[in-house]
Amino acid sequence: MGPRIWRWARPTIVVALALVVIGIPLWLVLATSAKPRGEAINPNLDPPDHWQPGSNYADALDQGEMMRGFANSLLVIVPSVVLVLILGAAAAWVFARRRGKLVATAYAVCISGLLLPPAIITIVLQLRQLDLAGTRPGMIAVYTAMYLSTSIFFMTGFIRAIPYELEEAARMDGAKPLRIFLRIVLPLLRPVIATATIMVMLYAWSDIFYSFFVLGGGDAATLPINLYQVASAELYQENWHLIFAYVVVMSLPMIAIFLVAQRRIVSGITSGAVK
Structure with a gap:
């Protein structure tokens, strides 16, 4: 039972680590890039209250x-x-x-x-x-x-x-x-x-x-x-x-x-x- 559990747990651990190491910074960048200036002054992981990626990317x-x-x-x-x-x-x-x-x-x-x-x-x-x-x-x-x-x-x-x-x-x-x-x-x-x-x-x-x-x-x-x-x-x-x-x-x-x-x-x- 041990090797079988480890065989299933190993990819789960890898995916979880990838989500933490890559997913969190990626979400921070994407979410902040879609926020208005007032919401983006202090970058955080909260989703935007008002999405405006089009105007932000155009201004950039x-x-x-x-x-x-x-x-x-x-x-x-x-x-x-x-x-x-x-x-x-x-x-x-x-x-x-x-x-x-x-x-x-x-x-x-x-x-x-x-x-x-x-x-x-x-x-x-x-x-x-x-x-x-x-x-x-x-x-x-x-x-x-x-x-x-x-x-x-x-x-x-x-x-x-x-x-x-x-x-x-x-x-x-x-x-x-x-x-x-x-x-x-x-x-x-x-x-x-x-x-x-x-x-x-x-x-x-x-x-x-x-x-x-x-x-x-x-x-x-x-x-x-x-x-x-x-x-x-x-x-x-x-x-x-x-x-x-x-x-x-x-x-x-x-x-x-x-x-x-x-x-x-x-x-x-x-x-x-x-x-």
Whole structure:
């Protein structure tokens, strides 16, 4: 009877913990974002007496200049994802197919970013010397360097499981290395590429720490930085209904992407790490 009870109690405990850890904060955000200003001054878990999510979200979009922040986020994240995928796949192909102490050392250095946190002060000083501080190219370079280690790690493990005979057959047919990489290696990397794309987008979309030091504010501010600016401005002081409405709208694109592609994330991680 004991194991049977535990088998039924275990999922119940997991669901209850999820409701407490995730459900309560989520309800606080959603409920506050739908309240009038008077009810939202002191955020709590009480449902709104008067629901007005439409006007709150419209004000957050207009007053918070969300469309500009959305465009700035895309202008930074999309190039970062492209660079992470291209550079990561090319480096992983070399690490997976070549042997030697030099290659092993280079691989260890490249994936060391998984364990070593970036030194933000050093990064900012280097960007200033290169005149890239406060610019989108500087932010793209930081994101690319931060997430390249993860991409190389998963892609290298995946490529090692690809039969080398496929590349040998292409070489015998006269294919050059670039053509082999584009026609054979990249198509087979689709599961890991999908995973890397989603992971980088999820991390970079909500990043405020590095973007705050690299971009600062101004016209190039991404969505998280823009939220910080409007939340600190006089317009949004104690306007918790607008702040939480901004958070909800900002989170919707990444939530949708995660729900649609969660299976690809798991399959890509397991294939790249286990293989």
